[in-house]
Amino acid sequence: MTKLKTLTGLVTAAALAAFTGPALAANxxxxxxxxxxxxxxxxxxxxxxxxxxxKVVQSYYNSQPEMFAKLRAGGDxxxxxxxxxxxxxPRLIKTxxxxxxxxxxxxxxxxxxxxFKKPPYDPxxxxxAAYQWGDTGIAYNEKTLGEQPESWSILFDSKANPKYPFAMGTDAQVMFGSACASLGYSYNCEGRDKWKKAAQLILKTKQRANFSGFQDATPTxxxxxxxxxxxxxxxxxxxAFDKSENPEGxxxxKFVVPKEGAELWVDSMAIPAHAPHPKLAHKFINFILKAKIGAELSNWNAYASPNKAAKPYLDKALTEPPIMPTDEQMKRLHFTPVLEGDDLQFVQQLWTEVQSR
Known part of the structure; x- marks a missing residue:
C-alpha cells in the first residue's frame, strides 16, 4: 500500500480545490x-x-451528512x-x-x-455503479478492556467499560440501528417507538463520565x-488498512462484528446532477470498473470489491475476515433502511435532540 504521507499531499490539493472549485470547474x-x-x-x-x-482534483468527506450537505449547498x-x-x-435521486x-x-x-447491478437502493x-463494500463494527483495545464478546455491549454497557474513554458514531441511522440491535431488535429496525427507545439508550450511554464524544469512524x-x-x-x-500501516499502534x-446485528454497506460512484464534466466522469467510472483496476483499488484500500472480473487479481487477505465476512457474520449484517418524508425528518430531529442534550 502507498504510505499515508502520499495522501497528505492529495488532501492539500483537495483543500485548494475546496476554495477554487467553481472557478477551476471551467477547465x-x-x-x-x-x-x-x-x-x-x-x-x-x-x-x-x-x-x-x-488532471484529477480530489476533495474529501468523513460522513454521509457532510457529503449530502455539501452537494445541496452547490456541490452538485x-x-x-x-x-x-x-x-x-435514494435521497440523492429524490432531491x-x-x-x-x-x-x-x-x-x-x-x-x-x-x-450490485440492480440493488434495492437503485432498483x-x-x-x-458500485465502488466498494464492507461493514461497520466495533474496534476496541483488548489490552485495556480485556477480551470482550462480539457485542454492542462494548459500547452500550457500562459494565464492559466502566472507566476508559470511548466514542460513538455520528450517523443518525447507523447509531439508531446499532442501538436497536443492542436492545434486541434487528439492526434495520423501523418505527418511531423503536427509534425512541434507541435514542434513550444512546442518551444514557452519552451521559457516562467516560464518553468522549460522537466521532466519525475513520478518526476513531x-x-x-x-x-x-x-x-x-x-x-x-x-x-485493516490502518493496521497494515501501523502494526505497532x-x-x-481488535475488530468485531456484533452478534446482535450491524451495518452492511455499499459505496457507489455517482455523477452529480450538474457535474461540469459528465463525459469525463463516465470515463472515470468505466476506468474504475476495469478488472485489474478494480483489484488494484481493493488491494490498496483493503475493502471488498463488487467487481466479479477483479476476483482473479485480488490479494488473498481480501477473501478472509475482517475484509470478507464469514457466512455467520453475513447473517448478522443488514442494509440501513431507506427513509423518506416524515420518517426521515423524525429521525433527523430525534438525532439533533440526542446530540444537543
Missing amino acids: SDTLYVFNWSQYMNPEIIKQFEKKYDV SQYDIVVPSNYYV GLIQKLDKSEVPNYDNLMDR SGEYV LKQLARGNIAAGMAYNGDY FKNI
Whole structure:
C-alpha cells in the first residue's frame, strides 16, 4: 500500500480545490472527485490522468451528512464524481442531486456482480455503479478492556467499560440501528417507538463520565492507535488498512462484528446532477470498473470489491475476515433502511435532540 504521507499531499490539493472549485470547474481537462478520505489509490489516479491526459482534483468527506450537505449547498455543480453509501442513494435521486448514468459510456458496468447491478437502493440500476463494500463494527483495545464478546455491549454497557474513554458514531441511522440491535431488535429496525427507545439508550450511554464524544469512524481508529480512546465504531476496511500501516499502534486493537446485528454497506460512484464534466466522469467510472483496476483499488484500500472480473487479481487477505465476512457474520449484517418524508425528518430531529442534550 502507498504510505499515508502520499495522501497528505492529495488532501492539500483537495483543500485548494475546496476554495477554487467553481472557478477551476471551467477547465475541461480536470475531473473533480468528492470521495471518502483514504479511499482511492493515488496510483490509479495517476494512471487515469496519463491515459486521458487530464488532471484529477480530489476533495474529501468523513460522513454521509457532510457529503449530502455539501452537494445541496452547490456541490452538485462543482464535482464530477461522488461516492455515496447505499441508503443515501435514494435521497440523492429524490432531491435531484445526481443524474442517470449513460450505460453506453460505461461498458465495464457488466463487470459488476449481479447483486450490485440492480440493488434495492437503485432498483432500476440507472444512477450508480458500485465502488466498494464492507461493514461497520466495533474496534476496541483488548489490552485495556480485556477480551470482550462480539457485542454492542462494548459500547452500550457500562459494565464492559466502566472507566476508559470511548466514542460513538455520528450517523443518525447507523447509531439508531446499532442501538436497536443492542436492545434486541434487528439492526434495520423501523418505527418511531423503536427509534425512541434507541435514542434513550444512546442518551444514557452519552451521559457516562467516560464518553468522549460522537466521532466519525475513520478518526476513531486514529484515536484508538494513539491510546486516546479504548473503543469506538469503525469500518472493517479502514481497520485493516490502518493496521497494515501501523502494526505497532494496532497490536492490541481488535475488530468485531456484533452478534446482535450491524451495518452492511455499499459505496457507489455517482455523477452529480450538474457535474461540469459528465463525459469525463463516465470515463472515470468505466476506468474504475476495469478488472485489474478494480483489484488494484481493493488491494490498496483493503475493502471488498463488487467487481466479479477483479476476483482473479485480488490479494488473498481480501477473501478472509475482517475484509470478507464469514457466512455467520453475513447473517448478522443488514442494509440501513431507506427513509423518506416524515420518517426521515423524525429521525433527523430525534438525532439533533440526542446530540444537543
